[in-house]
Every structure is written in C-alpha cells, then in structure tokens.
Amino acid sequence: MAWSQARETARRAGLRPLPPVGLPLAAALGHTLAEPLTALTDLPAFDTSAMDGWAVAGPGPWRVAGRLLAGQAAVAPLTDGTAVEIATGAQLPHGATAVLRREHGTTDGTLLRDCGPRPLTTGQDVRPRGQECRRGEALLPGGTPVGPAVLGLAAASGHDRLVVRRRPVVELLVLGDELLASGVPGPGLVRDALGPLLPPWLRASGAEVVEVRAVRDDFGLLRDALRHSTADVVVTTGGTAAGPVDFLHRALVEAGARLLVDGVAIRPGHPMLLAELPSAELPGTRHLVGLPGNPLAAVAGTVTLALPLLHARSGRSAGGPAPAPAAVDLPGHPTDTRLVPVRRTADGVVPLAFDGPAMLRGLARAEALAVVPPGGAAAGDLVELLATP
Ligand SMILES: Nc1nc2c(c(=O)[nH]1)N[C@H]1C(S)=C(S)[C@@H](COP(=O)(O)OP(=O)(O)OC[C@H]3O[C@@H](n4cnc5c(N)ncnc54)[C@H](O)[C@@H]3O)O[C@H]1N2
Ligand code: MOO
8 A cells, every 4th residue: 555545544544533531731631632722711811011110001200109919909090190010910900001111210209200212102011901812712723732832821721621532542562572671682682672662652642552561472362462452552563574473464363353554655664554453332443553573664654554543533633744855865765655764954854874674773863754755855855754753
C-alpha cells in the first residue's frame, strides 16, 4: 500500500472517537477537548490597570486620594481631576480614563503631574474588559490537545473541569527473545530500545499506555496475549516479517483479526501492519498496530499507522502538513517513500547520518522526519515534515 494511503487508512480506522468524560483540570492534561472551550467570563473580567501608577480621570494635574491593589474591588468612582494610586492587575475605578505609569508621574504633596515623554492618551495602559474574549465565546475548538497552555487558558476563563475524550487505552507488547531489559548488550543480545522509546511518545500523542510487556518468541504466548487483551489499541514491536519465529500474522489470524494494512511502500518500515481486532461490543473499535522490530522502522510505523489511529480515536483534529525546503538533494527509493531524520538549517532541512533501519543515532539528533517521495527530492523542493519523538 502507498504510504499516504496507509496513513489515511489508519486515520479512518480510528474515526470512532471515544466517549467524553469530565475531568478536573490537572487530570485533563494529555487528553483532547471533546467540545469547544468557551469562556465563562469576559477576559479581562473587569477594566484592569496594565501598569503600576495612578488611575486618573480627565486631564491633569490630578488630586490623588487612596490606593487600589490587585484583588480589591474598585468602589468609589473618580471624578475629573482626581486620581488613585493603582497596582498592575487592579480593577480600574469607574470614571478613570487612563493609567499614568509610576515612572511618568511626579507628585508634589497630593498633586500628581504627567511628566511622561508623550501626553497621556485616553485608555492608555488600561486593559479593557472583554479585550481578549467575551463570555460565551469559543476560545478553542473541540479536538484540541490539552497541553499546559490550554490548562492555563481554561483556568483563566473560569473552568475547574474540562470535557475531554477518554484516552485510547494502549498495551505495548515487545516481542523478541534476544531483547535485554537492562545492562550492556552482549553476544546475540540487544537492548530493548522500543520499550523506553514508545510509551512516552504514545502518551504524548493522546494514549493511556497501561501496560508494556515483553513477550517471548512463542506462538501460543502471542496468540493468547492478543486474545486476552482488552486494550483499544495493541501495539506490537517485531515479528512482522517472515522469519522462523515471526508469529504475528499467524497469531492475528487465530485471534480473529482482520488486516487493514499489510505492508507499506515505505523505507524503513515496510513490513508494518494494521489490523482490526474482534470486539465484544462495537466492531471497528479495537485495533492492533504491528511495528517492525528494527527501531527506526518501528518509528516509521508509529508515525504512519499508530499516531493517525490514536489521534482519530481521541478526536484530535489533524494538523495540516508542515513542509520545508530541502537544503540538499534527498535521495529517494525508486518506488517507496522514505522517512529521513533531518535537522533544520537556514537553507532548509539537511539529512543526518546514521539513518539505517536498525539505528537511532540520527533520529536522536533529528528535529523532524522528512517525507521523501519515491524518486527523491531535489535541493529547494518542499518536503513534508513529521514530528519526531
Ligand atoms: N527475508 C526477509 N527478511 C526481512 C525482510 C524482508 O523483506 N525479507 N524485511 C526486513 C525488514 S525491512 C525489517 S524492518 C525486519 C522486520 O522484522 P520483524 O518485525 O519481524 O522484527 P524482528 O525480526 O523481530 O527484529 C528485527 C530486528 O530488530 C531488532 N529488534 C526487535 N525488537 C527490538 C527492540 N524492541 N529494540 C531494539 N531492537 C529490536 C531485532 O533484534 C532484529 O535485529 O525484517 C527484515 N527481514
Ligand atoms: O523496513 Mo526495514 O524497516 O528497512 O528494516
């Protein structure tokens, strides 16, 4: 299957967004808004002083009486020719026409004069009520991922809880007898690189990774792991090819799965696959993403199949493509798309060394994966960039 078709197939497979749930702000981090975030108040909610100084009414000089600090409700209105000392963030009293900054005013007894570089204008250094939004206004659309800035905006606009989608539950099965969970690799043994790499990336992409499990190269163990999993998405690594102990295809058949993608015209990662798993409730709501074992190939499978599926299930709106020019020629595969770790320079993106399917050295320095179409891209051509873990 062509690479773009595989990505689209994964996205479509996930177009059954999970149900909405209401969560306290802190717990909503990493989820996706299930509905637009609307302002529960005007922002600012009151005319606010943007500077420390004096709230003044009409033209100066002004007679100063009293002080207003942030957090105090302004009560007495100002009449022309009067002022009140005011702090940044304090509510402006009725009748105030501007704020004179502390460094622009001189007082002589109780009389305040403007000694600023330019005459004070009406509304100067005032943040008027509703400048940022009006109560009821939609601040963010549904489908927005909840990051720290969204939490801040939600709090600022009056929310204690957010309505988000339940996160897709993911179980990661790491296949391979040769894999070590700790220590220095030795003869015939390699460290599991994907157990550490994938869960934080999948979590950042909206998933709730509930389990990371090493599964030995044993057909029965793999089949039973697939049969008994209740996860929305099972992600496996390794076992996708046709080696003597690559049991994934056979285990999927035995588990009653239906292949949606079985091999993609992409380098690295072409043996990646996507299958629909049987579901007791609604068909089409459980999936398996089979990532190839070579680490960079697994990363290619993640961006091609796992992330589009997880984003769709979380109801996340797909970001548009983010193209950048190639600074140099990016050689292509004759028939397949290539994903190449790149860094940005002033002239465009440059490929990084150590980009072999079994390597992570290029990826760990990369700022993006460039999508190089079959046949390659010439210097100056725009190439699509995908986010790296
Ligand atoms: N005869 C053929 N052999 C292979 C083909 C092919 O077309 N014909 N395709 C190659 C390609 S391309 C890939 S990619 C791999 C995919 O293999 P599997 O998904 O079955 O993965 P394994 O055989 O289990 O492992 C491959 C490789 O990756 C290492 N590995 C596995 N898991 C991890 C991990 N968690 N961390 C680090 N490294 C891991 C494993 O030790 C192997 O070296 O098949 C090719 N073969
Ligand atoms: O597609 Mo494999 O991923 O080249 O190693």
